[in-house]
Amino acid sequence: xxxxxxxxxxxxxxxxxxxxxxxxxxxxxxxxxxxxxxxxxxxxxxxxxxxxxxxxxxxxxxxxxxxxxxxxxxxxxxxxxxxxxxxxxxxxxxxxxxxxxxxxxxxxxxxxx
Amino acid sequence: xxxxxxxxxxxxxxxxxxxxxxxxxxxxxxxxxxxxxxxxxxxxxxxxxxxxxxxxxxxxxxxxxxxxxxxxxxxxxxxxxxxxxxxxxxxxxxxxxxxxxxxxxxxxxxxxxxxxxxxxxxxxxxxxxxxxxxxxxxxxxxxxxxxxxxxxxxxxxxxxxxxxxxxxxxxxxxxxxxxxxxxxxxxxxxxxxxxxxxxxxxxxxxxxxxxxxxxxxxxxxxx
Numbered sequence: 001x002x003x004x005x006x007x008x009x010x011x012x013x014x015x016x017x018x019x020x021x022x023x024x025x026x027x028x029x030x031x032x033x034x035x036x037x038x039x040x041x042x043x044x045x046x047x048x049x050x051x052x053x054x055x056x057x058x059x060x061x062x063x064x065x066x067x068x069x070x071x072x073x074x075x076x077x078x079x080x081x082x083x084x085x086x087x088x089x090x091x092x093x094x095x096x097x098x099x100x101x102x103x104x105x106x107x108x109x110x111x112x113x
Numbered sequence: 114x115x116x117x118x119x120x121x122x123x124x125x126x127x128x129x130x131x132x133x134x135x136x137x138x139x140x141x142x143x144x145x146x147x148x149x150x151x152x153x154x155x156x157x158x159x160x161x162x163x164x165x166x167x168x169x170x171x172x173x174x175x176x177x178x179x180x181x182x183x184x185x186x187x188x189x190x191x192x193x194x195x196x197x198x199x200x201x202x203x204x205x206x207x208x209x210x211x212x213x214x215x216x217x218x219x220x221x222x223x224x225x226x227x228x229x230x231x232x233x234x235x236x237x238x239x240x241x242x243x244x245x246x247x248x249x250x251x252x253x254x255x256x257x258x259x260x261x262x263x264x265x266x267x268x269x270x271x272x273x274x275x276x277x278x279x280x281x282x283x284x285x286x287x288x289x290x291x292x293x294x295x296x297x298x299x300x301x302x303x304x305x306x307x308x309x310x311x312x313x314x315x316x317x318x319x320x321x322x323x324x325x326x327x328x329x330x331x332x333x334x335x336x
Binding site: 053 | 185
């Protein structure tokens with residue numbers, strides 16, 4: 001049960017992180033992982049194994065769309081962009097996590113940044 | 114540098130994903146590993162250490178293959194084959210015959226060639242423009258990351274559709290018109306196939322060829 005909750009938290013935070021990044025600009029998988037790690041100071045880290053199943057699942061749900069195009073080095077990469085459906089998911093997800101942190105804070109004094 | 118594509122392909126070979134979809138996943142994951150490896154080298158790791166570091170991206174390939182299969186195959190509203198084969202082929206099947214109909218509406222006269230007592234009706238303006246439609250279909254398929262065979266099929270789809278129609282017409286004609294094989298006009302049938310399948314296929318192939326070349330991920334990730 002504990003593992004399941006942990007897995008759900010990881011998945012939910014991953015979705016929010018990816019949607020938030022893609023709301024700024026289209027990125028390909030490696031860039032997504034790199035930016036998440038850099039911008040969270042290493043607190044959140046995606047490996048290939050954790051990133052792509054999540055990306056493919058989000059693509060299946062119509063939140064993101066992958067398209068091959070050349071990156072700045074001229075290499076073909078699959079860039080993900082946010083779809084209108086994904087954009088609609090972003091606000092409720094943010095609200096959910098805000099509520100979650102507030103609840104945790106009031107219970108355990110865990111303040112979020 | 115390790116052949117990342119080969120490594121990924123071997124590890125997810127057991128996945129039940131359709132071949133085209135699997136190949137797309139292989140390309141994407143291999144590209145990720147390649148960049149992770151290069152980043153490790155830039156951090157000053159030796160080649161061997163960089164490989165080991167990169168391989169830590171995946172602890173359990175079997176589990177990853179299963180998760181990817183679940184994510185990509187269930188309730189997918191538009192699978193890879195639809196996107197890379199059926200939709201581009203359908204588009205090509207609409208525009209190429211559509212253009213012929215427009216030419217006919219514009220009263221563009223066909224050229225009639227007589228071969229013995231058999232007439233061959235050639236729409237030369239249509240045949241001349243067919244490479245554009247071959248290119249159009251193959252471009253759409255390539256953009257959807259279709260593999261070589263699918264790009265070829267999409268490029269030639271207008272001719273293949275006619276071939277399919279003829280493959281149906283022959284047995285139906287034999288039954289419905291009560292033809293006997295001995296008096297069936299095979300020569301005329303062959304000429305018709307040459308006119309409406311072989312010639313258009315050759316014209317379409319000219320336009321398709323530039324899009325059959327592998328230019329993308331494979332060559333670059335293995336460079």
